[in-house]
Amino acid sequence: MGIADTYSRGRRLVVERPLVLVLGLVAVLFLLDLARKVTAGSLSVASLATFLEEGLILGLVLGLAGVGLSMTYAILGFANFAHGDYISAGAFAGWATTYVIGGLGTLPLGDLLLLGVSGDANAGTVGASVTSTPVATLVGFVVAVAFAALLTLGIDRLAFKPMREQEGIALLIASIGVALALRYVLAFVFGTSSSGLTAGDPSILTIPPITIPDFAILGFEISGVAVLRSPISITAHELTLTFGAVALLVGVHLLLQRTKLGTAMRAMADNRDLARVTGIPTESVVRATWLVGGGLSGAAGYLIVLWRGTIAFDFGWVLLLLIFAAVILGGIGSVYGAMFGGLTIGIAQNLSLIWLPSEFSTAAAFGVMILVLIFKPAGLFGGVTTA
Amino acid sequence: MSGDGSGAEDATGEVTATGGTAADEGTADERAAENVTDGAASDPDGEAGGAAGGPDGTEGGAAATGVGTDADRDDGLLSVSDLDAGYGELQVLDDVDLVVGDGEYVTIVGPNGAGKSTVMKAVFGLATYMGGRIAFDGEEISGDAPETIIRRGLSYVPQNENVFAGLSVRENLEMGAYILDSIPEDTLDDVFERFPILEERQSQRAGTLSGGERQMLAMGRALMLDPDLLLLDEPSAGLAPELVAEMFDRVDAINDAGTAVLVVEQNAKEALRRCDRGYVLVQGQNRYVDTGEALLADEGVRREFLGG
Known part of the structure; x- marks a missing residue:
């Protein structure tokens, strides 16, 4: 490897893929600017950590929801636009259960079931949270998973199974119809306004401020560098979501690789x-795929509401755009791509807040997706046809 | 296979005879026959003529072959009679008859577009079944799900993309035994013994194998249930010339171990040399049936299909 070699390789890069070079430079600039902001103190380490944390959590949720979408795409060959509404439906079923268990005896059953559309059931009176109503939360989560899984299977029977041999595009359009129907059934039952569901989210873990004690290097005295000036707190709901999502994603991995x-x-x-x-009973594999994908969407829906504290009839649909971005970035059809894509989109969206006003954060996430697709048109894990 | 020889030869004679009768009776068949004699079997015009003539010729053909095949209806392990099949609206097979006896090695040869692969696809429900009888072990199987057919002892290796590229070699083999509750370790050992390279590469992704290795893996997967009959669709397709003979040796070995084999082959001479009996299929119809040797020696077959 002489200098000539290095030179010709560099020259090839400049000539053949100038875009890579430009992007590399831009990325380096962003990193340098980030370092400057942190050292100059205009961006505290605590808020950078918060951006990363929020991004990670959003990413896990997107990954969780995206895995189901990617699985059904891989096995049935169509992009299911109803997936977002499976998320909403699962969340509503789960939270209605949590409310019934948490508030039974103090409030009328009807009010509790309808999550405060009418009557007095609301965040204040029921006081649902992981710490105050742990059993109700756990049961609600299980119901969300089960309900979404069964709903998914029922809809397959009704709408998609009769069309199994159709082209992907026909199924896609059918799924948009399913999405609309589901969403407005939810709106009909639970109303169209967003309602707050959780009462407080106690911080249960606090990372204290960190200061490096005085030390000396090569005779230079360096005194008291504050790495973290204000404490970072992690709430019970953030922790629940993180553990729940990671456990489910590991579960999907084990299911795919070990069973x-x-x-x-x-x-x-x-x-x-x-x-x-080969003799694989394909219909029952399809059913299992719907069950797993639907169950994961219900889990994602329940956890998002736990984390955000509010629910609305169309929140899954709104989220679907980001989920698609995550899945496409990872390579549609790849489960691992969906996990990785979710994290990338989640973190990109939150880190963009360092430079951009929050109105642009979704645009930033899609920008990252477009950039990835320019270089890897099939997505990061595209072409790896491992479910 | 000498035990089955006489019965098979009887069947042969009859079907060949019927072929003649059908040609005498049906005008469509006559036209098709002329095309073949002119050496126009691979001519697209000839094919179109055959396809158009198919429905017309059906009646005469069915009546004629019906008589001829009565005798061997339930004789064989696999017995196909008067089979009509195709894809969607397009009919490819017209009254095809075919018998594979217990432990027999049977080959289907014929020009491109003759419907050789369609026979196998129809048996496994991948082509549209349009009529006739497909029986395995004396029981009708047309319309059965592939997993049911496999349970009866019939396995199939398709021509292209016949391994799961994203799965490891071992996982591919395990999928071959999906219908069983547990992996049959004995059979797996047998497959590894037959194809040692697969054991060596068992944790490698199937997509990284060479063409010859993939073909072995596909065969190995089909052998995981120790089938009574193995259907192989053009096992020599895409193999380097020096590997083709090796592949034929492997098929011989599988057959010698007692498994009946039905092979569709482009490589007609080699296939006919190896098999017990051969069928020559032209434009979706039986043209010749006889022992491999007899077909190789037949003046008409040599002139039309083997290049003199």
């Missing part, structure tokens, strides 16, 4: 016809 059913799912994603003639 016969998971291997069959990957086989079907690879080649549907071959799976059929």
